[in-house]
Amino acid sequence: MSGIRFLPLLSVLILLFLAGSCSAGAGDGAWTILLDGHGLDAWKNPSLDWIEAESVSLDSKNPKLLVPKPGNGIWVNGKGRIRDLVTKQSFGDIEAHVEFLIPKGSNSGVKFEGLYEIQIYDSFGVKALKGSDCGGIYPRAEQKPVYHHIDKGIPPQSNAAKPPGEWQTLDVIFQVPRFDDSGKKTANARFVKVILNGTVIHDNVEVQTPTGHAWRNKELPQGPLLLQADHGPVAFRNVRVRPYVMNRLP
Helix, strand or coil: CHHHHHHHHHHHHHHHHHHHHHCCCHHHCCCEEEECCCCCCCECCCCCCCEEEEEEEECCCCCCCEEEEEEEEEEEECCCCCCCEEECCCECCEEEEEEEECCCCCEEEEEECCCEEEEEECCCCCCCCCCCCCCCECCEEECCCCCEECCCCECCCCCCCCCCCCCEEEEEEEECCEECCCCCEEECEEEEEEEECCEEEEEEEEECCCCECCCCCCCCCCECEEECCCCCCEEEEEEEEEECCCCCCC
């Protein structure tokens, strides 16, 4: 009789376990892995110049270059000027986790909706921070007659950048602009939280337009994530995103 009584209880426990497992769907905060050791399938037409590696370090002969060790888990742009990585998927409000490593003097960035950039730059030790320093919300710019900034962007609250050759982490909560039924913008995009290497560097910052030379581009309720690869050598790993739920703590 004890075995017969046990079976219904076991069934209930199994059902509860399965229900809990199913609740971790994308709408409930599950992470989507975009970049790890399983290829570049999440990205549109990625350049063949990306190198997969198990580790990466500064070149001992030239600290402006990276030396990858073949393996898995890390994707390295060793040439410095290749096509950006742009996701196939578009996102609305989003949380993103990005780990990156740059050599001396290098420059990259993470662009939300492909339009709003958090700068990646060799800014270790910089005292007077600008929007073009690491973690900054990049300035607006014009491309002609030569590329130049037309504002200062929004600098990080403090300098949390690590030295070249060290892995760094960027955690961002980004809220897309809002539009009414007619397509008119009713609220600007917003960086709800930006955390560089464990330090909060932006807190609830409104962004009136896209950044860089894209500042005149049409704003949208969804767009891709972009990892910049055309401004210098950079390595990325452990890139993941999930929908931003407003009542979930960062």
